[in-house]
Amino acid sequence: MDERRATVLRAVVENFIESAQPVGSAAVLEMTRLDVSPATVRNDLAALESGGYLMQPHTSAGRVPTEAGYRYFVDGLGPGSLDSTGVRQVGAFFAHAQGQIEELLADTSRLLSDLTEYAAMVVAPNHDLDSIRSAQLVDLGGGRLLVVLVMSSGVVERTYVDVYSNPDLEAAAQGPAAGAASAVLAEALVGRTRTQPLVVPTTGDAATDALVAAALSALAADEPHPSELYVGGTAKITEQFEPASSLRSVLSVLEEQLMVVTLLRSLVDRGLSVAIGSETGMKPLAECSVVVAPYEVDGRTVGSVGLLGPTRMDYSKALAAVHTVSRRLSASLGDGDGAHVPTGFSRSAQE
Structure with a gap:
């Protein structure tokens, strides 16, 4: 035209x-x-x-x-930029963000919603693609053991090892074999993904080898969960859809975690930052638009942040907010200075 x-x-x-x-x-x-x-x-x-x-x-x-x-x-829109108030709000949030990654992602969804007045969505890192940055066998006392894996995305996985059903294992867990088994696990697991084949050589010490085998068995049984979805500001969209049946359809979609995660991943894979109405491929979202951007760790896309609102949403503001938050979240989870460190783990333990 x-x-x-x-x-x-x-x-x-x-x-x-x-x-x-x-x-x-x-x-x-x-x-x-x-x-x-x-x-x-x-x-x-x-x-x-x-x-x-x-x-x-x-x-x-x-x-x-x-x-x-x-x-x-x-x-025809450019990437846009947040106003000075929004820039200060984002800066203050990430400057003071603390706690484990799950808490950070939940808080990020609320931040994004507060910036735009739309429903915000944050997809947690896909565990299947994460490499293991740190592996520890932690003695909780009383013969209780916990395998703690810190993934490359910052996600912390915890798997309990059952030692109560085996008196020999319970005795080994209370001795020096527990520390030796932790070192063996770290040597075998760090740098790998949860889904890669694993061969761990025996040490020759029966107690250590038994604990390693029990830990690996527990990890195999505790398969990685699907990526979590954090949704913030659902109440903010209740007045933006008429009739009420349209709102119910939108809210029903937000309750289907796997459906939303699949949608956001599909948009990112297709290189779309905005999907309008039928472009979402979901009939209940025919009157909605979705704005999405990926976030990265170590240069690799691990998750995404997005907004859901009516098709008459403020696209310029939504795009600016999503891209600003995704960049700051990437920096917060990255390896450089200021990267996010899950509570209870030192940076040296992650690296």
Whole structure:
């Protein structure tokens, strides 16, 4: 389309996002200051409707954007930037973020929702692809053992080792064999993923080898869980969908963790930062848009952050918030200075 009609379309989209009311030629002229007559703008609106970019809810009403109109608008947006208040809010959050990664991701979802007033989603790292950064066999006392794995993404996995059912194991767990077994596990596991084949040579010490075998058996039985999903600000979208049946459909999707995780991963894999309406591939989200960005650890994508809102969402603000938060989350989980360290583990233990 020519530049004038592109300007008219952008004006309609921006006005409708702000007002939620059909947009007429007078409003377009007021926003754009185009040096043309109202009749010319009306012709442009009619042409954009014929081209599938706009629609008219009813006769004599103004126009509203279609999915194609929103897509044209979004494709013309740059990455955008948060306002000074948002920048300070994000900076303060990551400067003081503490606790384990699960807490960080949950808090990040609430931060992203607070920045935008939409429902925010954070997909935790995919354990299947993580390498093991640290492995320890921890003596909890009383013959209780715990295998603690710190993954490359910062996720901490804990697996209990049953020693009570075997008197010999219980005795070994209370002696020096426990420390030796921890060293053997670290040597065998660090640098590998949970799904890689593993061959651990015996040490020749029966107690140590028995503890190592018990720990490996417990790890094999405790398969990595699917990536967790953290959702923040669900209540913020309750007034953005009409009728109520539309809201119920959206909320039902947010309750299906695997469905949302699959959707966000699919969008990232397809290289999409915004999916509008039917582009999500999910009928209950026909009136929604999703904005998503991946976050990384050691240069590898491990998860994603996203926003869910109505198709008339403020795309510029949403894109800026998602990309800013994803970059800061990557830095927080990375290996450099300021990286996030799970509570209870020193940085040397992770490295």
